[in-house]
């Protein structure tokens with residue numbers, strides 16, 4: 001179907017005469033008569049191989065002989081060639097780990113498949129790796145298969161694991177009109193093959209030796225890196241940080257390009273220029289070429305797989321465009337980007353359309369997603385675990401009282417004397433069964449945290465005060481729980497109050513879509529009092545019942561996975577993450593990763609202040625031993641060893657940092673306009689320090705809302721922990737920055753430093769005081785509101801025109817005072833005709849400073865002479881008023 005190559009083309013490629021090649025073709029039994037006769041791509045590949053090596057193509061039955069695996073010695077015979085150049089050596093190494101059977105599949109002819117199958121029969125499930133081109137593929141496979149047989153090689157991994165390790169580009173070069181089945185060697189990024197390292201890929205490494213054998217079968221000269229399907233694997237996260245790796249890739253690409261240019265292979269390395277035919281533009285010089293089918297060659301587009309977070313220059317490189325072109329397209333659409341900026345999804349889509357390439361985005365963080373990796377491993381046992389509860393509800397509806405009551409009953413039962421440690425959650429026991437309660441901060445500014453709380457939560461208890469009913473935050477809490485797919489139990493609180501009206505609460509709940517069970521709905525409601533303790537046992541029982549229905553289980557035998565509910569820096573401990581174990585068991589000594597930080601568990605503090613050696617599912621604890629303070633909502637996972645945890649955390653951190661940096665440089669044109677006019681834009685730079693992550697987030701989100709068009713709050717740094725000298729230095733470096741501390745205070749030395757540098761530090765213990773102060777500060781920064789106050793009025797009785805001076809109006813002051821230089825409006829028939837100011841005010845012939853009501857005067861208006869008798873001159877002054885938010 002058009003996949004034909006003429007004998008003469010192959011001859012030229014092989015550096016042979018047409019007749020020589022024709023004979024070879026005939027020897028192989030191909031139906032060819034003249035140099036213009038065509039053969040299929042598979043045949044071409046075989047022919048080329050045969051012509052160059054004299055070896056009978058594997059899989060092609062010799063006359064009177066069955067398809068057989070090639071001889072072992074072939075591998076050796078070719079071996080020296082592999083070492084031709086360091087690049088080649090590198091490619092060998094790299095290809096070992098990335099060649100997969102799938103890649104070779106499309107290029108195989110029927111015979112090749114048969115050969116493979118024949119070889120495969122010798123070993124069960126031999127997902128034998130294969131190189132890129134049919135001729136060698138066949139040999140490679142058989143060689144591997146033979147070896148496998150001897151060494152009981154385990155099945156080779158398929159391509160899937162490779163994906164995890166980086167980015168894959170499938171380039172489908174635009175076909176040339178007549179050569180659409182051929183791809184120039186140089187269409188494939190030459191550095192591609194060298195981008196992979198076999199290191200750290202144990203599953204694949206197993207096959208190393210065998211794969212070398214395959215390569216031993218191949219002529220590496222100029223064609224080794226040509227992948228079947230032109231697969232190029234980039235960015236190996238398992239080895240280095242993506243950024244370093246990208247740099248290296250770029251260097252390799254350049255080096256390879258140079259080498260190729262020097263060798264005259266295939267001309268300049270083309271990247272995937274969509275409009276350029278992937279033809280055989282290069283010289284052949286006797287170099288052996290490989291013919292193969294490109295599986296989806298009918299597709300005219302290029303499919304480029306790129307990370308979701310791709311930078312402009314990376315994108316440009318991957319689609320074969322210049323950075324300038326990419327920037328230009330985006331600029332024309334109103335987005336200013338620099339070369340290092342990350343592109344968002346929309347931009348990628350637009351660019352792909354513009355450049356006529358198909359782009360598939362993949363998330364590079366997938367490779368760093370330790371949580372997904374953990375979740376991918378199945379539990380081996382499932383044991384029941386206690387439910388984790390979050391109490392939510394409207395302000396003052398009794399969340400804290402309820403939690404305190406439950407906690408205090410438990411403490412009493414334990415007859416504990418020690419100080420209860422705040423670990424963000426606590427466990428109680430009811431009828432021998434445990435329940436974990438998360439201490440949610442009960443304030444509106446913590447809405448965000450509540451939403452997160454629901455994620456760590458199995459069941460949400462939503463409190464509604466019996467004397468107040470369903471309020472806005474009640475509904476908000478319901479939405480959070482529902483959004484998180486968490487079952488809801490309603491605790492109707494304060495039932496001891498005389499004003500309590502439980503039925504009223506229930507009907508309001510029903511209106512809000514929460515129909516109580518006793519009314520035929522799905523929601524359990526329990527009346528409770530944190531004063532008398534009434535209903536509390538009922539509530540706990542209801543929780544346990546709900547939990548039972550949910551069949552909550554975990555595998556305590558696994559490595560731990562925990563959710564950070566809050567974190568802080570504690571004296572004597574350093575960073576402490578308060579977590580609840582979701583699965584597995586966390587032990588002292590475990591190496592953990594959490595977000596972008598890591599550490600070794602030094603101490604596990606339980607909710608009663610005692611220490612534990614290990615904690616199981618649903619247990620809350622303070623984890624000591626992390627290097628930094630993680631954010632609430634992040635997931636902690638125990639890793640195999642310290643190295644693994646550290647490397648992963650570092651990569652994630654680097655990635656997050658680079659992304660953050662990039663974001664900050666992105667400006668849209670609209671914003672740019674604003675920035676240009678910005679001489680006037682006022683910012684209030686703040687350094688915010690708080691005792692716990694939760695408060696910090698709450699403050700930050702409250703501050704983010706405090707802006708209008710004129711003034712912006714800019715938290716230049718927000719952190720958990722005390723106010724330090726570096727905070728002071730940071731504030732000092734930014735104009736007008738101040739430091740706000742929440743439940744933290746500066747030490748003497750820091751205070752002094754701040755005084756010396758003139759940096760203001762304000763500390764608070766109530767969030768709303770802090771917010772109010774910031775509001776006041778912002779108001780101070782806002783432009784004053786200017787209002788006008790009318791100061792006087794005068795009627796024009798006569799007019800005099802004085803040459804070279806202008807018109808003087810003879811007036812009678814009717815109201816207030818007319819002052820010289822005051823702002824003035826000329827009003828005619830009730831309409832303001834002109835607004836300027838009094839340029840001259842005279843009493844008789846004398847200049848006057850002011851003329852009061854009842855007196856006559858001469859008035860001249862600045863730049864205005866068309867004054868008529870009967871006009872009114874009104875004077876005014878501007879009054880500045882401080883604006884408030």
Ligand SMILES: Nc1nc2c(ncn2[C@@H]2O[C@H](COP(=O)(O)OP(=O)(O)OP(=O)(O)O)[C@@H](O)[C@H]2O)c(=O)[nH]1
Nearest residue numbers: 395396397398399400401442443493494529530531
């Ligand atoms: N009579 C009575 N008063 C209660 C009960 N529960 C709470 N209160 C009172 O209601 C008020 C608010 O209770 P909190 O527990 O602080 O309410 P909250 O929902 O935690 O409030 P925030 O933390 O501000 O959101 C306090 O004055 C409590 O004493 C109850 O069951 N009965």
